[in-house]
Amino acid sequence: MKRVVITGRGVVSxxxxxxxxxxxxxxxxxxxxxxxxxWEGYKGLRSLLGAPAELQNEKEIPRKARRSxxxxxxxxxxxxxxxxxxxxxxxxxLTSNRFxxxxxxxxxxxxxxxxxxxxxxxxxxxxxxxxxxFFKCLSHTVTMNVAQYLGIKGxxxxxxxxxxxxxxxxxxxxELIRSGRQDVLLCGGAEELHPIVTGTFDILYxxxxxxxxxxxxxxxxxxxxxxxxxxxxxxxxxxxEEYEHAINRxxxxxxxxxxxxxxxxxxxxxxxxxxxxRACMKDAxxxxxxxxxxxxxxxxxxxxxxxxxxxxxxxxxDVFGGQVPVSSLKGYIGHTLGASGAxxxxxxxEMIAQSIIYxxxxxxxxxxxxxxxxxVMKPLKKDIRVVVKNCFAFGGINAALIxxxxxx
Amino acid sequence: xxxxxIDDEQLKRLVNEVFEESFETNTExxxxxxxxxxxxxxxxxxxxxxxxxxxxxxxVQIRDDERIxxxxxxxxIYQFIINLKNEGHISEV
Numbered sequence: 001m002k003r004v005v006i007t008g009r010g011v012v013s014x015x016x017x018x019x020x021x022x023x024x025x026x027x028x029x030x031x032x033x034x035x036x037x038x039w040e041g042y043k044g045l046r047s048l049l050g051a052p053a054e055l056q057n058e059k060e061i062p063r064k065a066r067r068s069x070x071x072x073x074x075x076x077x078x079x080x081x082x083x084x085x086x087x088x089x090x091x092x093x094l095t096s097n098r099f100x101x102x103x104x105x106x107x108x109x110x111x112x113x114x115x116x117x118x119x120x121x122x123x124x125x126x127x128x129x130x131x132x133x134f135f136k137c138l139s140h141t142v143t144m145n146v147a148q149y150l151g152i153k154g155x156x157x158x159x160x161x162x163x164x165x166x167x168x169x170x171x172x173x174x175e176l177i178r179s180g181r182q183d184v185l186l187c188g189g190a191e192e193l194h195p196i197v198t199g200t201f202d203i204l205y206x207x208x209x210x211x212x213x214x215x216x217x218x219x220x221x222x223x224x225x226x227x228x229x230x231x232x233x234x235x236x237x238x239x240x241e242e243y244e245h246a247i248n249r250x251x252x253x254x255x256x257x258x259x260x261x262x263x264x265x266x267x268x269x270x271x272x273x274x275x276x277x278r279a280c281m282k283d284a285x286x287x288x289x290x291x292x293x294x295x296x297x298x299x300x301x302x303x304x305x306x307x308x309x310x311x312x313x314x315x316x317x318d319v320f321g322g323q324v325p326v327s328s329l330k331g332y333i334g335h336t337l338g339a340s341g342a343x344x345x346x347x348x349x350e351m352i353a354q355s356i357i358y359x360x361x362x363x364x365x366x367x368x369x370x371x372x373x374x375x376v377m378k379p380l381k382k383d384i385r386v387v388v389k390n391c392f393a394f395g396g397i398n399a400a401l402i403x404x405x406x407x408x
Numbered sequence: 409x410x411x412x413x414i415d416d417e418q419l420k421r422l423v424n425e426v427f428e429e430s431f432e433t434n435t436e437x438x439x440x441x442x443x444x445x446x447x448x449x450x451x452x453x454x455x456x457x458x459x460x461x462x463x464x465x466x467x468v469q470i471r472d473d474e475r476i477x478x479x480x481x482x483x484x485i486y487q488f489i490i491n492l493k494n495e496g497h498i499s500e501v
Contacts (some may be wrong), residue, residue: 063431063432064449064451067453068456104447127460127463127471128460128463128464129452129460130456130457130460131453131457132453132457387417
C-alpha cells in the first residue's frame with residue numbers, strides 16, 4: 001500500500017476567502033452567523049440564521065467556464081485553485097491522467113433548482129430554461145465544474161452523501177492513491193447557503209430557532225441550550241498525493257492520511273446512531289492501525305442538534321474514553337454540510353501545525369447528556385500528532401478520517 | 409395597454425443589450441457584420457440562451473422558428489427581429 005499525504009489546502013468559508021482567514025477567525029473566537037431577514041418571505045421557515053460566505057473575484061473565471069457554475073461551484077473552484085497554488089502544482093501535473101478530482105455537495109445548487117423550477121412552473125413551459133440550468137442543478141455540478149475548468153483528465157467522480165460528502169471524497173481519494181490508481185487528487189466539497197436548504201432541516205425541527213435575535217450565540221454544539229443547526233456555505237479542497245511523488249517534486253506536506261472508514265448505520269434516515277458512529281470510528285482506527293489512546297484530538301461533526309450531538313458524544317466516549325479533547329467548529333462557520341469535512345480537516349491540519357486546539361464556540365454549559373468526553377472550551381495548547389475528523393450524514397451515512405503529523 | 413412602438417434602431421440597440429447582459433459581450437464587438445460564433449465568441453450552448461433572452465426581451469416566441477438556423481451574423485439577428493416586428497409579432501418591449 002502506498003502512503004498518502006496532504007500537499008495543498010484551499011478553503012472558502014463565512015470567516016473569509018482563504019484558510020488563513022478561517023484560522024484567524026477561529027483564533028479570535030469569532031462567529032460568522034448572521035440574521036437573514038430576507039428569509040422572512042418563506043412561510044413556515046422558523047430559523048432565520050445563516051453563515052454566508054463572500055464570493056470574490058468570480059469574474060476572473062472566463063464566462064464560458066463560469067456560465068455553468070452556480071454559487072457552490074464558484075466556491076469549489078476558488079478553493080480548488082487555492083489548493084493547487086498551495087501545493088505548487090504545475091500545468092503538466094494538473095492535466096496528466098494521474099491527477100484526479102473527487103468532490104461533492106449535498107445536491108446541485110439550491111438557488112439554481114429554485115430558479116429552474118420557478119421558470120418551468122410559471123406556465124408549465126420549459127422553453128424559457130437556460131441551457132445552463134441543468135449543469136448547475138446536477139448533483140456532480142461542483143466536481144464537473146472544477147474538473148472542466150482546471151482541465152483535469154484523471155479520475156473524476158462526485159461524492160454526494162449530504163454532510164459526509166467531502167469526507168467521503170477525501171476517503172475515496174485516499175483509497176485511490178493508496179492502491180496506486182492515481183498519484184494526486186483534488187478532494188473536497190462545496191455548499192451554498194439558501195433558505196430552501198435551511199428549510200429542509202427546519203421542517204424536521206433540526207434548525208436553531210431561538211436565536212434569531214442573537215445570531216452569534218448559535219449554533220451551540222454540546223451546550224445545554226443548543227437548539228439546532230445553522231447552515232453555512234463555502235468550500236474545502238485538499239490536495240492528496242502519493243508520498244514519494246510529493247517528496248520527489250518537493251511539494252509542501254501538511255499531514256498524512258492514515259485511516260478512513262465510511263459505513264451505514266442501517267437504522268433511521270435522520271436519527272443519528274451511536275452504534276453506527278462508533279463502528280465507523282473504530283473501523284477508521286483499525287485502518288490506521290492505531291489504538292484509541294494514540295489520538296490527540298477529535299474534530300467532531302457536532303452540529304448542535306439535540307439528538308445528534310448526544311449520540312456523537314456517546315460514541316466518541318465509547319471509542320476513546322473520556323480523555324481525548326473534542327471540539328466542533330460549527331459555532332464559528334455554521335454547518336457547511338457537504339463542505340464541512342474538508343473545511344474542518346483543513347483547519348485541523350493548521351491546528352496540528354500550530355499545536356493548538358480551538359474550542360467549541362458557544363459551549364458554556366455542557367449538556368449532561370454530552371459530558372462523557374473532554375470538551376475543549378478555551379484554546380488548548382497541545383502537541384497534536386493524530387486527529388480524527390468525523391462527518392455524519394442524513395441517510396445514516398457515517399465517515400471518519402484520520403490524519404497524522406508527518407515527521408520532517 | 410401602454411404600447412410603445414419601436415423603430416428599427418431601437419430594436420438593434422435592444423439586441424445589443426441582450427449580448428451585453430447575457431454574454432458580457434464587449435460593446436465594440438457588436439457590429440452588424442460580426443459573426444456570432446467566430447467574432448463574438450458564442451457557442452452552441454449560448455445559442456440556446458440567446459433564443460431565451462431574445463424571447464424575453466421582445467416578448468415573442470421564436471424557439472421553433474426555422475429562420476433561426478440560417479442566422480450567422482449579428483446583422484442577421486437584427487434583420488430577423490425587424491422581420492418579426494414587420495410581421496406584427498413584436499409590438500412592445
